[in-house]
Amino acid sequence: MIQIHSLSHAIGDRDILSGISWPIHDGQRAGLVGVNGAGKTTLLRILAGEIRPDRGEIVKPAGCRIGYLPQEAVSFTGRTILETVMDGLHEIGNLEHQIHALQHQIGQDPHNPVLLKRLGELEHRFDQAGGYRAENEAKAVLGGLGFRPADFSRPLSEFSGGWRMRVYLARILIQNPDLLLLDEPGNHLDLPSLEWLEQYLSRFRGSMILVSHDRFFLDRLVDRIAELEMGRLTVYPGKYHDYERIKAENRERIEKKYEAQQDEITAKEALIARFRAKATKARMVQSEIKRLEKIERIELPGQEKSLHFKISVDVPSYKDVLRIRDMSFRYETDWIFREVSLEIFRGQKAALVGLNGAGKTTLTRLITGELVPQSGVVRLGERVRIGYYAQHQIDALDPARTVLEAVTENASTTQRQPIRDVLGLFGFTGDAVDKRTGVLSGGEKARVSLAKILLSPVNFLIMDEPTNHLDIRSRDALESALSAYDGTLLVIAHDRYFLDKLISRVIEIRDGRIAVFEGHYSEYAARRTAAGPVRKPEGKPPVPPSGRKSRERKRREAEARQRISKDRNRLNETIRRIESEIASLEKERAELGSRLADPAAYKNPEELRAYQGRYRETGEELEKLLSEWESVQSEYESILAEIS
Template identity: 40%
Template sequence: MISINNLSYFIGGRALYENASLHIKPKDKIGLVGLNGTGKSTLLKIISGDYQPSSGEIQKSKDCTIGFLNQDLLSYQSEDSILEVALEAFKETLALQAEIDGVLKQMETDYSEEIINKLAHLQDRFEANEGYTIKAKAEEVLEGIGFSTKDLSRPLKTFSGGWRMRVMLAKLLLEKPSLLMLDEPTNHLDLPSIQWVENYLKTYEGAVIVVSHDQDFLDNCIETTVEVSQHTLTAYAGNYSFYKSEKKERQEIQQNAYENQQQMIKQAERFIERFRAKASKSNQVQSRVKALERMDKVHEVIDDNLAVNFKFKFSQQSGRDVVVLEEVSKAYGDIQILKNTTARIERGDKIALIGANGKGKSTLLRIIDGTEPIQGERKEGFNVIKSFFAQHQLEALNVNNEILQEMLQAGSKKTEMELRNVLGCFLFTNDDVFKKIKVLSGGEKSRVALAKTLISEANFLLLDEPTNHLDMQSVNILIQALQQYEGTFITVSHDRHFIRGVANKIWYIENHQIKEYLGTYEEYVQWKSTQVEKQTVQTVPAAQKEKPAPKKKSASTFEQNEIKKIVRQLEKELEHVEAQIAEIEIQKASLEDVLADQSLYERPEEMEKVNKEYHAVVEKETILNTEWENLAEKIEQLQDQV
């Protein structure tokens, strides 16, 4: 389908690819992996035609179509609803619908046989294109990746960048191109949505290339792994776990070959040095010199999997109880987040708080931190020293500081050499530590903020989505760091590889209650699967099958009229909330534009003010959306009684 032959691509004088080749066949499921900066996203842009190779060729079959999800789509805006945007995937079918509508309009005055035949022909084509099911398909995909039914009618422009990216993903999945290219698709998805996309890609009829830092996602939806390393492309006939195992074996073979070759080279060089001046040995010396010149050198193996050693220092250990929540309730107006729930965090707990977006995970972190007002009681234990990491802390970094300077100002009392060692663990080596914060990428800023969190000498860490923007190597470094951490932590994350590596307890929010599973993530998944099976079996008991359900008692005419009055009142409240949502979304979009201005970060006080305004608006938006959901649910329940 696509053949890449002897591809070379240079940025300035630096080579990203040199004589690299890759063949993509129909239905291939490929994961593209490699360190940051090796050119994974660049390769996708070369395949899509956005970039032109320096040399080499890319051959595509005539019927090959390409769909490309990349971060550039974050800026896409539209007045149309997200359902209408997703339906743009069916351009031909929508054009047929428009043509059919035109013919039907024409038939109001023209009943000729020609017009009737034209309508029949168009309707046949429309049915062959499955035109009557495209709306249902679009709704299924949008809801699969996390949108609620009521969201489908909202304009695309009212959603944040991450949610707009989900719409673009839905549109691409519905287009079903011959080759679907996805660049970090899980960055904007919660765990249920990630699992839905995995299942969709498994049965996708075309070829897929995925760039992702989510190792579980790659394991579950790819069949071939292609590594970008040393300016070339190396294919492994399996998923990511197979790639890691196979690569380890290849590296052992390569390292042995390298060491054997180095020994041969040293022997040849000693011979040349020893007998260079002897005329009787001149032919043998020249033979060895030429042999060395012709030799294909085996490269020494460079291990990408860094083993790190963090030395955490606590000025004091916490007491046995770190934080205790007793009969805690949290609501925003009528929107209930938690209700009379109790939970306990003990010294040494490594807790992963999981679940879909919108369940209140970040709110619960703030409650545990003591920064969110609640009903009930929050007790903090003896000698607890907290450190909170969240994505907004990336904006709190002083953009004019150098990395080392930012670390020195964190107040950890560590020496410059100790801080350099910590930064080295987070891939900042040599002169990297003198880079200004303002020139760093999102992933690099995350690593700096995480390093600051870990050197704080806190004995209790609260980590909100710490793996966002991190590549695989950085995620593995963080896992190693937390495995060596002797304190207590709770983390919100959708990265299953990360959760599996660090958690000894699982928390989730269900029916406004904090639920706890005492075990690892793997054990939790197995237990949850068993619970679902039990619920499925119990859904339709035998007795229920034999006895027909009692008929629903109809409400009296008086009761129906009263219910209708309540519904009308609730609908007015719903319209009022919708107006507030529209207004708050305009404020949010305006603040996002301000935050996108790089010059803002040179004015720290103004930046902090705008950042606070933005987070207040986001929180208010969440409250209003939940209020809208509750009102819509009440209206639906009441209408069922009429």
């Protein structure tokens, strides 16, 4: 167990943490929540040992391993992706180095029993640490986070900041730490990778503190919520929705006690005032005054101010907002879209989904006119005015302008109060609106850019990850404003709760094709899970084939189904065979490890070398089998996807 004792920390003259105490038990899975600036990242950095608190202490067990994922990418220059991940396994790397050095010594003195015994001990420790499985596990984690096998040998420097964060996340995960600290791990993930991470973390056996503004993610993974508010930490048992319920119930209970106490105080004050002037009641009055002074006054918890704003549409568009017909686009030789079609109509609110690299951002840039297709038509309707929010737009902010000036220049209103209301939603209150944008953090700049778009006179909003730098209250307010928005919305987001509340149409990009699902995101996700991605091509209907061609097509489809069925059965048998061989090898290695751990084994050098040689052989064989299993399993999953 890790124990936080009376922890306090200030930034400048502002107290961020005030006397926090918190026992973190083995296996505990806590969601750490609070408004932006509450101190969540500060607390994680103190736990990770990156900064020292002003007061208080953290007591950790000896040898406690902590893995910390910050919000900003860490630089690892000159290494490939796989090397960067594997370099995080310090114990395995050190053991491997010692084993190689010892093997070199044994080559010069092959009968030295001391060296042979030491080699056996090191190889056993290497195996127990997962050394023989480490590379395959690293590849599996990288694959789950969206990397292709061909990416593993590419330099990390070739990838964007978001992809580098995925590499660093993989590096942390395969270390299997005792305490895992994750600061907004979903910010740089697409929906499939986020769902994979959710499954991975659900199997994690260590303790975990997770900072996230994704309620769906929190509800799936945590067993308690720790809320930072005004420097204090309050822990609530259960999931995020339990925390919301308990907090509301607590507030209601305190309000009732407060009202009852106020009634009592009012009654006593009235009694004192009535009889104060009467000498015969002096003793009673003094007694009541003392009772009144002894009452411990109940303080109401601070009432969270509701965040509301309206996104106005000055000029509505015509019914047809967007029409794409037989559009194809490529970057150099890589085709992103081939003859795709799509229609969007006024008032529709749609989510754009797909793997990272599938073409979501490319499609938004084609719609806004930043890119031009090689063929086909991308046409906006009459009176359509686009407001486009994307992460890269923070670079367009003038660093010399204040926050207020930046959002006012294109606003649809000149009234200051509506503008200040929107800025307050994104954390800019009081004098903060007079800050120069050049001194803001990346997250603050992103919120300024978002506010600027929402205040602009547009009727077609295209938003790429608008919730990334918002706390839960701000997300709620944004979701409410977008729900009431009279214009058209196309949004890319990985917050499933946000999507499910907001959109009624899902546009999926996959393998260069566009498919549309009419319904909420949860319905789309359930359908996709049950039967693979829903395919509803937009555009011209296919020409009905003649009867003879139809029969020919049916024959080909039947043959394809038979081939797929045979391949599935063959692969299933192969997987079972490999798993049986893996189990047999692991059993043999366990027996060899027990023998090598027995001091009696070192009395016979020849027998000892035989055990050690076979131990190394089984390790190599096991690594090959695991690699083969991974390849066959991947092929098997592809077959299942083809069936669905």
